[in-house]
Amino acid sequence: MATKEEIVKTVPQKGFFGHPKGLFNLFFTEFWERFSYYGMKALLVYFMYKSVTDGGLALFDKSTAASIMSIYGSLVYMSGIIGAWIADRILGTRRTIFWGGLLIMLGHICLALPGGATFLFISMVLIILGTGLLKPNVSSVVGDIYSTNDPRRDSGFSIFYMGINLGAFLSPLIVGAVQQEFQSYHAGFSVAAVGMAIGLIMFKLSEKKNLGMAGVAPANPLAKNEIKSIVKKAIISLVIFLVLVLIVYLKGWLTIGFVINFFTVIGVLAPISVFIWMFTSKSTKKEEKSHLLAYIPLFIAGTMFWVIQEQGSTILAIYADTRTNLEIGSKTISPAFFQSLNPLFIIILAPIMAALWMKLGNKGPSTPVKFSFSLLFAGASFLIMVIPAMTSGGTELISPWWLVLSFFLVVIGELLMSPVGLSATTKLAPEAFAAQAMSLWFLTSTVAQAINAQLAKVFDKVSEVQYFGYLGGAAIVLFVIMLILCPWISRKMGSIR
Ligand code: GLU
Numbered sequence: 380m381a382t383k384e385e386i387v388k389t390v391p392q393k394g395f396f397g398h399p400k401g402l403f404n405l406f407f408t409e410f411w412e413r414f415s416y417y418g419m420k421a422l423l424v425y426f427m428y429k430s431v432t433d434g435g436l437a438l439f440d441k442s443t444a445a446s447i448m449s450i451y452g453s454l455v456y457m458s459g460i461i462g463a464w465i466a467d468r469i470l471g472t473r474r475t476i477f478w479g480g481l482l483i484m485l486g487h488i489c490l491a492l493p494g495g496a497t498f499l500f501i502s503m504v505l506i507i508l509g510t511g512l513l514k515p516n517v518s519s520v521v522g523d524i525y526s527t528n529d530p531r532r533d534s535g536f537s538i539f540y541m542g543i544n545l546g547a548f549l550s551p552l553i554v555g556a557v558q559q560e561f562q563s564y565h566a567g568f569s570v571a572a573v574g575m576a577i578g579l580i581m582f583k584l585s586e587k588k589n590l591g592m593a594g595v596a597p598a599n600p601l602a603k604n605e606i607k608s609i610v611k612k613a614i615i616s617l618v619i620f621l622v623l624v625l626i627v628y629l630k631g632w633l634t635i636g637f638v639i640n641f642f643t644v645i646g647v648l649a650p651i652s653v654f655i656w657m658f659t660s661k662s663t664k665k666e667e668k669s670h671l672l673a674y675i676p677l678f679i680a681g682t683m684f685w686v687i688q689e690q691g692s693t694i695l696a697i698y699a700d701t702r703t704n705l706e707i708g709s710k711t712i713s714p715a716f717f718q719s720l721n722p723l724f725i726i727i728l729a730p731i732m733a734a735l736w737m738k739l740g741n742k743g744p745s746t747p748v749k750f751s752f753s754l755l756f757a758g759a760s761f762l763i764m765v766i767p768a769m770t771s772g773g774t775e776l777i778s779p780w781w782l783v784l785s786f787f788l789v790v791i792g793e794l795l796m797s798p799v800g801l802s803a804t805t806k807l808a809p810e811a812f813a814a815q816a817m818s819l820w821f822l823t824s825t826v827a828q829a830i831n832a833q834l835a836k837v838f839d840k841v842s843e844v845q846y847f848g849y850l851g852g853a854a855i856v857l858f859v860i861m862l863i864l865c866p867w868i869s870r871k872m873g874s875i876r
């Protein structure tokens with residue numbers, strides 16, 4: 380099998396802003412995939428609870444819709460574990476990405492058609508599976524097109540990160556405007572489907588020429604004798620799962636509430652089992668165990684951060700629709716537009732932050748310190764929402780600027796944590812689990828959204844002041860605990876910064 384450096388030699392090393400030509404394909408594939416994902420997400424919660432006369436499905440009340448959105452998001456990131464495994468052991472990253480893109484596109488097509496609740500759930504399954512196949516793998520091919528010591532590697536990832544947020548910024552504006560213009564959610568979702576189709580074309584465009592052999596062969600192909608036992612295990616698990624579903628169904632327990640609670644438990648158990656698996660594995664060395672211990676508080680902080688950040692597309696999205704004044708002059712803006720704020724601030728602030736870290740050099744904050752401060756900003760983004768909640772008495776419409784400020788604060792936290800989170804994970808994960816590292820980081824979003832599925836229920840029961848106050852306060856308390864733990868974490872991280 381070709382070594383990493385032999386593979387890099389097959390990739391043209393120039394051709395896209397001084398970066399390997401293949402970055403063009405990867406940048407646009409992820410741009411369009413995120414365009415379709417965040418465009419769809421900007422409408423979905425409304426589509427679920429709005430009345431039929433408003434073009435919605437009127438399927439659930441607001442808080443159930445928010446819970447379902449969260450479980451959906453949780454599974455979208457959880458399926459990355461399977462996607463990374465399939466690429467690593469069976470299909471190779473490139474083919475896995477292609478199949479993922481295809482499933483995602485079909486998922487958006489389902490929403491573009493007037494298929495009611497059935498098509499909504501089929502679409503969710505397709506997008507969960509498709510994103511799991513595509514997302515971790517497209518990022519990992521970015522790593523494959525640079526040689527290990529290439530100084531352009533980090534900036535390659537920053538360009539890629541810009542692609543993600545550019546897609547996430549543009550789509551709510553376009554998808555939201557199309558929905559408003561045609562008064563049809565299906566019209567909005569069809570834009571997402573077209574986006575993913577363009578993404579697939581861009582991926583395939585001169586793929587062989589631009590990406591060479593990167594991501595073609597599975598890195599760690601299944602041995603013949605392993606196949607039998609894996610197929611056996613997969614069949615047994617599937618049968619157990621189906622029997623359980625049947626029992627639950629026959630008992631009459633199969634309600635939406637049950638499904639939400641079931642996946643909350645799975646979402647929380649997933650990383651715990653991955654940690655135990657890594658920690659107890661014979662291939663994990665002693666030093667790597669110490670790194671894994673250091674990773675636990677970082678993982679918890681990351682989770683708390685996404686708990687708040689991800690509510691931007693659920694609780695705050697509902698808030699934008701129901702509690703915010705959307706009249707600007709004679710125009711009424713779409714509440715979906717608020718979803719563009721996070722990526723917009725990322726695009727503006729990321730280069731500024733990067734320049735700041737460059738300037739500070741070795742004097743800059745360490746990874747654990749950055750993680751801690753991200754919680755301070757996340758907490759602040761919720762605490763400031765207490766002010767309009769108090770002054771509006773919980774009924775009067777509030778100024779949209781409160782939401783703008785809240786999204787702005789959370790983004791400062793995101794920039795402190797999200798870019799370093801991935802690289803910290805790849806450095807702290809045991810060598811034998813390198814292929815799982817990318818999906819391990821995404822598990823922070825999995826757990827966070829599993830927790831959010833339960834928090835959405837609470838939102839309905841307590842006052843806004845209590846909700847934003849307690850959650851924002853919890854993030855600040857965790858910030859302080861993290862700050863106290865920083866020296867311990869750094870010690871356990873050893874030479875890794
Ligand atoms: N917003 C980023 C993306 O879509 C990060 C997501 C996450 O780690 O949860 O890639």
Ligand code: ASP
Nearest residue numbers: 417543544547721722725
């Ligand atoms: N900032 C998110 C990410 O980096 C995008 C979003 O939440 O819209 O992709």
